[in-house]
């Protein structure tokens with residue numbers, strides 16, 4: 543296992559370039575302590591409320607004609623954060639991601655035009671098999687970001703690590719709070735967890751080219 547670069551929440555707020563440096567170096571960066579405990583708690587409350595109201599749906603793999611529900615590939619249920627049923631914490635999260643997107647554009651010239659994000663709840667035993675976040679027929683997703691809404695009492699034995707397959711080897715990320723940012727072309731997988739695992743997955747996208 544390799545160690546991933548780490549930023550504290552303070553570094554992340556004060557020095558947006560540090561995230562860009564880590565991404566251009568190893569392709570991934572852990573952000574410890576962001577979202578802060580109060581935003582994390584509000585986001586989790588929003589997700590639990592929406593889950594109880596039946597607003598989340600089982601996530602599919604692929605898109606268009608290739609879309610399918612595949613328990614053997616991914617087990618999460620999701621809801622897009624721009625859904626009108628989502629609350630103020632979801633809007634605060636999207637606003638912050640937009641600032642990060644603009645900062646990355648300024649340093650890395652990635653031409654990222656928008657963010658999309660969803661709440662995700664993985665039931666016990668659920669995971670997500672090794673994949674890339676880019677669809678086969680589109681390179682619109684450039685940067686992936688996942689924020690974990692689980693408590694600090696999440697132990698390694700609870701499973702649910704995100705395993706990132708980097709050029710130099712694999713690195714595991716615990717879903718006990720904090721966030722991870724990585725280039726969407728990198729392969730990764732969510733290992734099955736013993737407990738319900740809550741998160742937000744976000745993608746910073748380029749505008750899709752018109753088919754010609």
Ligand SMILES: O=C(O)CCC(=O)C(=O)O
Pocket residue numbers: 670675688703704730731732741743
């Ligand atoms: O929750 C995670 O750690 C990663 C989720 C993921 O890979 C995805 O939604 O594409």
Ligand SMILES: [Fe+2]
Pocket residue numbers: 673674675730
């Ligand atoms: Fe993914």
